[in-house]
Amino acid sequence: MFETSVIHVQAQAVRGRAGLLTASLLAHSALIVGAIAMSIATVQFPAEAPNEYSHAPDFRPVPIPPPLGTPNGGAKPTQAPAVKPAPAPVQSTQITAPSTVPDTITPVQSAGTGDTPATGTGTEVGPVGVPWGTKDSIGDLDAPPVPLDVPIQAEPETKIYQPYEVNAPVLIRKVDPRYPQLMSRIGTGATVVVRCVIDKNGNVRDPEVIVPAMAPFNAAVLDVLPHWRYKPATHGGKAVDSYLELKVKFNVQR
Numbered sequence: 001m002f003e004t005s006v007i008h009v010q011a012q013a014v015r016g017r018a019g020l021l022t023a024s025l026l027a028h029s030a031l032i033v034g035a036i037a038m039s040i041a042t043v044q045f046p047a048e049a050p051n052e053y054s055h056a057p058d059f060r061p062v063p064i065p066p067p068l069g070t071p072n073g074g075a076k077p078t079q080a081p082a083v084k085p086a087p088a089p090v091q092s093t094q095i096t097a098p099s100t101v102p103d104t105i106t107p108v109q110s111a112g113t114g115d116t117p118a119t120g121t122g123t124e125v126g127p128v129g130v131p132w133g134t135k136d137s138i139g140d141l142d143a144p145p146v147p148l149d150v151p152i153q154a155e156p157e158t159k160i161y162q163p164y165e166v167n168a169p170v171l172i173r174k175v176d177p178r179y180p181q182l183m184s185r186i187g188t189g190a191t192v193v194v195r196c197v198i199d200k201n202g203n204v205r206d207p208e209v210i211v212p213a214m215a216p217f218n219a220a221v222l223d224v225l226p227h228w229r230y231k232p233a234t235h236g237g238k239a240v241d242s243y244l245e246l247k248v249k250f251n252v253q254r
Helices: 002-042 181-186 215-227
Strands: 170-173 190-198 204-211 229-231 233-235 238-250
Touching (some): 181 215, 190 215, 204 215
Antiparallel strands (some): 170 229, 190 204, 233 238
16 A cells, blocks of 8 residues: 555656656747747848859960160161172073084084193094093093003902812911910810911911900910911912811810
């Protein structure tokens, strides 16, 4: 009996608080709505909205002020004198025939130089020269003709033949190169290949190391090659200059 009365009292207190909270919320909401309505009523909007356009910025050129002072220090500009063009030569293309035609025509002689009279008949097309001259020659036309009984000497042959074009030269005298002393002590060997020319007299000419070894070995071979002699290569039974490759080996014998 006592517990039931206590619970009933608490329920009534809770219901009273809920009613006060609801009334408070309704009153505040009415105030807020009224304030918004008053602010809207006092604001005046334009009847027609303005027309808005998007324009690019207008950059106007800024004039640069002229420099101070007098240009060129006040000197007056010089004017180049006017050059008159030379008149073009007037070439006449009109051919006028002589009024009278002679019965005989004298050949035209070319002018000589100095006291030397001109030669030639002038009856052939082209420049007048000497009887022994050569057409289109740039040599001395005043040189005397070569006698027919003197044989013309042929120019010496300067071609150097390749090894496969000739009968190979044969070595007839050889001088061994000196073994470098330092290389001999340490027992170092080497192989040097030289390309040279064996001329028609059997001499070794223009040696060139194409497979080198150490510098002392190369120098030792080049020093002795001028003392080597060959029977020269032949081409058609005649001695000729030819290329040849020489291989020199250095070995230390223990």
